[in-house]
Amino acid sequence: MAAQGSGSRPPRRRSAFTPPKHVRLRDEDGTRRPAAPADGDGDTDIHREDGERLQKVLAKAGFGSRRACEALISSGRVRVDGAVVSEQGVRIDPSTQVIHVDGRRLQLDESKLTLVLNKPRGVVSAMSDPEGRRDLSEFTTGHSQRLYHVGRLDYETEGLLLLTNDGELAHRLTHPSFEVDKTYVCRFDAPGGPPRGLVKALREGVELEDGPARADRARVLAQDGREAVVEVTLHEGRNRIVRRMFASQGFELTALMRTRIGPVVLGDLASGTTRELSGRELGTLMAEVGL
The missing domain is CATH 3.10.290.10 (RNA-binding S4 domain)
Structure with missing residues (x-):
């Protein structure tokens, strides 16, 4: 055995090598190994x-x-x-x-299609109507997929409506537990401007025949002494809820337009036209409902 201090060193112990995460290694034969x-x-x-x-x-x-x-x-x-x-x-x-x-x-399934429609006033939120009124089928004729509307807008309400064949996305967007915000622009006659307490009442909640309703946000957009325009955002989807909230305060809406659903904005899309939801918009929308 060599004497201590003779200059010989014990063999160096090799430490285990751990590749950095996400680095792909190859075995000696060139075969790709999965990353960590x-x-x-x-x-x-x-x-x-x-x-x-x-x-x-x-x-x-x-x-x-x-x-x-x-x-x-x-x-x-x-x-x-x-x-x-x-x-x-x-x-x-x-x-x-x-x-x-x-x-x-990202929604990469090319069989899935989601459209944004600017629904005109005087159109039924249905793919067919037994009474012969205008319906949503006229806006889907250029697509081979069988599309369905997500939620609905009443006959006199215009604005943003989603059409899709993605059943899971539609279910989550309409299910109350996901609480997807929807924004509306509301026009009504208001000689002298809207009363000061209107916006506050909408925010704090009003009583309806089927229970209380409250806007998440509300603000006055315009007023000219004859009529006023108020924007409200809420996540409830009860039938005609926006119109009924204003009616509870003594105002009948003369025009109502939905301008946003979650992160999807109507923008300058012309009435009666559609556009396909972009990849980024769809990804953000899917994230909002947990997909």
């Missing part, structure tokens, strides 16, 4: 050799140019099947894999 799980998210073997490049999928979903989408990936803002993807060139199957960008899920 991301924060307990489970299996991250997401690469599909015959799939579509992730940045191309993001670009098609409306997240900008390929370069902008590559930047999203590099900054760790994209998850596939729960795992952060930060390397370029990963291929995925958009028909079977779930993608989130900044926590918002």
Whole structure:
């Protein structure tokens, strides 16, 4: 045995090497190994050799140019099947894999379609009407999918209505437990302007025949001494609830328009026209209802 201090050193103990998260390793034969799980998210073997490049999928979903989408990936803002993807060139199957960008899920199923409609006044919120009145079917003729309306607007109310064939999305948007906000612009005769207590009453709650109702937000948008325009936001969906809230305070609405559902805004969409919900809008909407 060598004497102590003779210059020989004991063999160095190798420490275990743990690859950084999301780094893909290859075995000696070149076989790709799955990356380490991301924060307990489970299996991250997401690469599909015959799939579509992730940045191309993001670009098609409306997240900008390929370069902008590559930047999203590099900054760790994209998850596939729960795992952060930060390397370029990963291929995925958009028909079977779930993608989130900044926590918002992308709807990549091309069989699913969601439209924004600016419903005109004098149209029934139904796909057909036994009385022969105008209905929603006239706005879906250019689409092969069988679409249904999400919720409804009464015959005289105009504005934002969603049409979709995504049953789960429709269910969550209409279920009271998800409390999706809806914003309305309300016009009514008000000589001298609306009374000071109107907006306060709407915010604090009014009594209706089927129980109390309260606006989450309310504000005066315009007044000219003859009529007034008030914007209200609420998450309830009872029949004709906005009209009834104003009627409880002695005002009959002369015009009512819905301008927003959750993060989806009507904007300058012309009356009687539709547009497809963009990828970002749809992702934000799905996140709001837990999809």
